[in-house]
Amino acid sequence: MTPDIVGSKAASERGAGPGLARFLRWDAAVGVLVVAVFCVGAGTTSDFAGTGNLSFVLNDIAEVAIIALPMTLLVVAGQIDLSVASMLGLSSSLVGTLWDAGWAFETIVPLVLVVGTVGGMLNGWLVTKVGLPPLAVTIGTLTLFRGLASVALGSKAVTDFPQSYAKWATDKVPGTFIPYPIALFVVLGAVTGLVLHATWIGRSLFAIGAQEDVAYFAGIRVKRIKLVLFSVTGLFSAFAGVVYTLRYGSARADNGFGLEMVVVASVLLGGIDFEGGKGTLGGAVAGLLLIGLLRNLLTLNDVANEIQVIVTGLLLVTSVLAPRVIAGAIERRHRRNATAATTSTSVQDLPEPER
Secondary structure (H helix, E strand, O other), X not given: OOHHHHHHHXXXXXXXXXXXXXXXXHHHHHHHHHHHHHHHHHHHOOOOOOHHHHHHHHHHOHHHHHHHHHHHHHHHOOOOOOOHHHHHHHHHHHHHHHHHOOOOHHHHHHHHHHHHHHHHHHHHHHHHOOOOOHHHHHHHHHHHHHHHHHHHHOOOOEOOOOHHHHHHHHOEOOOOOOEHHHHHHHHHHHHHHHHHHHXXXXXXXXXXXXXXXXXXXXXXXXXXXXXXXXXHHHHHHHHHHHHHHXXXXXXXXXXXXXXXXXXXXXXXXXXXXXXXXXOOHHHHHHHHHHHHHHHHHHHHOOOOHHHHHHHHHHHHHHHHHHHHHHHHHHHHHHHHHHHHHHHHHHHHHOOOOOO
């Protein structure tokens, strides 16, 4: 059961209107948590709410944010791609290798984006044409892409990228504290939100995620849409690799290692159901901000990175478990109310005893 349905049902049982039901949805609850974490951090940690730190937080989640957009569409359609961080690493390795070989940066970037798209198409082909499950496929390509990254660059690191391009990954939009990659994310996010929630493509994705067979017999080109989704995810992951390389000023084969967990955690935490067919892009963005702010707050308070990983894991488990627990509790209450109403009606329909 989708989180917004859960909230609507809970509200209706208490006589609440649709306005209150909107605030009982899981994605809205995550938004409240974002505000709560920000308020707690601003009140307990100096410089947390400063524009300098907020700019750092946004820049720190830039690559995750870019990849989270197509990942949201994928999960809504009932798919998953765990190879995104490895594609980021492969992209970074290719940038470093080609730059070290004397290629022009203007030539490197389009080639890397093509490689990312082809890698995504490989995932999509294995899922749609061969019929393999996406989880197994992308675990395999996760290892494949990371291995190719190591072959391309080895253990060395390449630096000294052109500052004219590096500034687009590190500088802020003039007059604001917003980094350029986040400004781009806002534009891409607006387009993605429009596609997901206001077009036939988005309705098709929800239909595929809810019941793929029904969507197929309704005339939706399920396999083609899946192939495009995986291809776009590969493209965005490769672009995130370019941004990551320029932001850190270093191309390495292990860049982005483990980043796929943060991407998936952000999307699921925002209420996108792992089984597909449910969720909103706004919820995914709220989940992304929650993880980014929470990790920054823990870092400012000298909490070890291992603890931060544990917190991220707990948030991921909570995001998957909590909506189901709430849905189950509300469903049981609804059934009890329905049973009680049926029993009451049956008793009233009984004939009165003769006197």
